[in-house]
Amino acid sequence: MTRLDSVIRRLTAQRNLLNWAVNEIEPTGLILELGLGNGRTYDHLRSRLPDREIYAFERSLAAHPDSCPAEDYLIMGDIFETLPLFAERMGLGCAALIHADIGSGDEVLNRQLAKRMAPLIEPLLEPGGLFLADRAFDLPRCTNLSTRVGVAEGRYFVYRRAVKAEPVAHRPSIAR
Ligand SMILES: C[S@@+](CC[C@H](N)C(=O)[O-])C[C@H]1O[C@@H](n2cnc3c(N)ncnc32)[C@H](O)[C@@H]1O
Numbered sequence: 001m002t003r004l005d006s007v008i009r010r011l012t013a014q015r016n017l018l019n020w021a022v023n024e025i026e027p028t029g030l031i032l033e034l035g036l037g038n039g040r041t042y043d044h045l046r047s048r049l050p051d052r053e054i055y056a057f058e059r060s061l062a063a064h065p066d067s068c069p070a071e072d073y074l075i076m077g078d079i080f081e082t083l084p085l086f087a088e089r090m091g092l093g094c095a096a097l098i099h100a101d102i103g104s105g106d107e108v109l110n111r112q113l114a115k116r117m118a119p120l121i122e123p124l125l126e127p128g129g130l131f132l133a134d135r136a137f138d139l140p141r142c143t144n145l146s147t148r149v150g151v152a153e154g155r156y157f158v159y160r161r162a163v164k165a166e167p168v169a170h171r172p173s174i175a176r
Pocket residue numbers: 034035036037038039040041042057058059060077078079080101102103
């Protein structure tokens with residue numbers, strides 16, 4: 001497989017899963033886009049969910065001007081600082097869908113990033129809320145649906161927060 005093939009397959013999986021998720025999510029709850037980047041997936045989400053509140057998070061703004069959220073819906077800064085503040089402002093369990101596409105080509109760094117992010121993501125999801133990501137996460141309160149949604153193994157990842165909170169041995173803290 002060439003690198004071009006690989007990119008096309010990854011983006012196809014990403015788009016297919018975003019399309020799947022917008023039909024699966026609960027009728028209430030925020031949509032969070034972690035890593036606005038060029039704004040392509042943000043633009044896709046807002047076109048599919050025109051009536052939902054979508055917040056985009058980014059530390060270094062480089063989005064296409066047509067794909068930039070309004071100021072109130074753009075959260076600038078490192079997500080490890082902005083997500084805990086957002087959770088304080090909006091409340092835990094505020095998100096129906098979180099999409100994270102913030103990895104790099106460095107797999108070691110990506111694994112560290114996912115490990116640090118996991119305790120921030122899970123408490124933000126409402127019961128039944130979906131988390132889509134470009135890499136695997138360890139989320140004890142969520143079910144991993146990645147192999148059940150028609151995407152080749154390892155290409156994109158999907159998790160659903162349990163509807164009823166499951167007790168877990170270690171309660172992740174959202175505090176910084
Ligand atoms: C691959 S791009 C996202 C592309 C986007 N999904 C699109 O379709 O255009 C990843 C983005 O995540 C941002 N990012 C990475 N780590 C971040 C962090 N810790 N906090 C905030 N933004 C971050 C980067 O600045 C980059 O713009």
